[in-house]
Amino acid sequence: MGKNSDGLVFEVSEPSDNATIVYNARQMLLQMGFDETRQYLIASAVSELSTNIIRYGEKGTITLRCIRKSDKIGFEVIARDCGPGISDIQKAATENYSSGHGLGLGLSSVKRIMDECEIKSARGHGTCIIAKKWLM
Amino acid sequence: MNNRSAVSGTGMDVVEGCLVVPVVGNMDPEIITRLGREILAQVKATQAKKVIINISAIKILDSYIFSIFRSMATAITMLGATPVFVGIQPGVASSLVDLDMDLGDILTAVTTNDAFEILRHQTTGPKPPEIVNDKPYINNYKNDGNTKERENG
Ligand SMILES: Nc1ncnc2c1ncn2[C@@H]1O[C@H](COP(=O)(O)OP(=O)(O)OP(=O)(O)O)[C@@H](O)[C@H]1O
Ligand SMILES: [Mg+2]
Numbered sequence: 001m002g003k004n005s006d007g008l009v010f011e012v013s014e015p016s017d018n019a020t021i022v023y024n025a026r027q028m029l030l031q032m033g034f035d036e037t038r039q040y041l042i043a044s045a046v047s048e049l050s051t052n053i054i055r056y057g058e059k060g061t062i063t064l065r066c067i068r069k070s071d072k073i074g075f076e077v078i079a080r081d082c083g084p085g086i087s088d089i090q091k092a093a094t095e096n097y098s099s100g101h102g103l104g105l106g107l108s109s110v111k112r113i114m115d116e117c118e119i120k121s122a123r124g125h126g127t128c129i130i131a132k133k134w135l136m
Numbered sequence: 137m138n139n140r141s142a143v144s145g146t147g148m149d150v151v152e153g154c155l156v157v158p159v160v161g162n163m164d165p166e167i168i169t170r171l172g173r174e175i176l177a178q179v180k181a182t183q184a185k186k187v188i189i190n191i192s193a194i195k196i197l198d199s200y201i202f203s204i205f206r207s208m209a210t211a212i213t214m215l216g217a218t219p220v221f222v223g224i225q226p227g228v229a230s231s232l233v234d235l236d237m238d239l240g241d242i243l244t245a246v247t248t249n250d251a252f253e254i255l256r257h258q259t260t261g262p263k264p265p266e267i268v269n270d271k272p273y274i275n276n277y278k279n280d281g282n283t284k285e286r287e288n289g
Contacts, residue, residue, distance in 0.1 A: 015165065022163070022196060040195045041227050047163075047198040095233070103206070105199035109231045 007065030007076075012053045021062050022047050028064055029075055033135060042075060042133050045113040048106035049079035049129055055100060057081025057127055067132065074115075074134040082126040089119050148178055154255060155184035155217075156248070159191045163201050172208040179215050186258075187212050188251045192223025202232055209242050218258055220244065220251040 001020070002009040008028070010021050025046040029039040046062065053060040060081025067076045086092045093111060098104035111117045114131040121127040140151050149156040157175055161167060179187060189208075194201065205221065212219040220243040229244070243258075245251035 019162070019164065026196075037226055040225055041231055044196045044198040044228070044231070047196060047200075051198065051200050103199055103203045105202065105232050109199060113231050 007063055010050075010062045010064075011059070012050050012062050012081075013059035015054060018047060018050045018054065021050050021064075025064055025077070028066065032066060032073065032075060034075070034133075038133075041113050045110045045131060045133075046077050048110050049077060049131070052106055053079055053081045053083070055102070057083030059083075060126075069134075072134050072136070074132050076130065076132045079129045079131075080126070085123045085125050085127055086119070086121040087123040089121060093119065146174060146178065148175075150182050150184060152252070153184060154186035154188055154252070155179060155182055157187065157189045158193070159189060160193050163194055163196050163198070165200060165204060168201060168204050172204065172211070175208065176211055176215065179212060179217050185217050186255045187217050187219040188222055188245075188248060188255070189219060190222045190248060192225070195225055197225065197228050197232070199232060206242060218243070218255060220254055222246070222248050222251045 001011075001024070008024055010017065010024070012018070012021065022043050025043045026039050029042055034042065046064070050062050053062070058081065060079065060083070063076075063078040063080070065076045065078070067074045091097055092099075093107045094104070095108040096104045107119075110129075110131055114133050116130075116132040118130045119127070120129070140149065142149050147158050147160065155175070155178055157171075157178075159168070159171065175187065175189070178184070189205075191197070191205065209219045209221070222245050224244055243254060245254050
């Protein structure tokens with residue numbers, strides 16, 4: 001785990017990394033003042049993104065940050081990997097679509113839980129997903 | 137006759153012919169997978185026809201953990217028992233699937249009592265053998281010690 005002004009950065013390559021990330025996400029959400037229900041939901045969205053890195057991107061990083069926009073504060077998660085990338089982003093984010101053995105619920109639930117979710121990816125160029133949740 | 141018995145070392149319990157499973161600890165997929173195997177073994181051993189799995193301790197239920205529970209439910213059904221999941225955290229189901237109700241074939245209940253209620257009215261599961269004379273009925277009645285009050289006129 002690395003810590004800089006940009007927040008907490010975690011290397012992700014194996015399932016045990018996920019538990020550490022989820023734990024830290026919850027601590028951060030708690031400190032920011034998210035209520036318990038939202039802490040759990042947002043942490044599960046973080047877990048979706050890191051699980052996808054392990055499953056499809058092989059390895060990458062998860063960054064957790066506290067962000068500000070005018071008078072709002074929010075939580076941001078950035079999932080980055082240099083894996084194969086996603087060729088059809090819209091399809092990937094559709095409920096029930098999975099190229100593997102998953103249920104295909106991960107990305108669609110991230111979209112539902114978070115206020116903003118941006119997926120940047122191209123076949124062969126890795127994936128970067130940025131999701132934000134504003135407090136209030 | 138005692139109709140409640142603990143399945144030693146597992147935290148599981150048999151109540152009214154129903155295997156009651158508390159899921160403790162955190163969201164470790166490996167541990168949950170192992171627990172699933174243990175549940176299947178206990179369903180076979182106890183011949184339970186109903187299984188209540190309390191997952192209220194699982195606060196962070198992502199799609200991966202959810203898929204493990206779903207496979208668990210399918211496997212339990214294949215053994216001829218009906219599983220019900222209790223204690224899914226608020227908002228979790230609706231974040232995972234569009235409609236709260238569409239959790240695959242998974243039955244859910246808010247509390248363990250609700251789960252018992254659902255299982256009592258469950259008709260899609262394996263049907264009990266038909267009762268021809270009234271003797272088996274009397275036996276069933278006696279075994280049903282958990283129901284304290286009956287409409288005894
Ligand atoms: N980091 C990634 N790199 C490459 N492909 C990805 C990545 N993340 C997601 N995908 C693609 O998008 C699809 C949908 O992802 P999503 O998380 O919704 O479902 P899943 O992981 O397959 O199943 P579930 O999340 O329900 O267990 C994946 O099957 C995969 O093809
Ligand atoms: Mg996924």
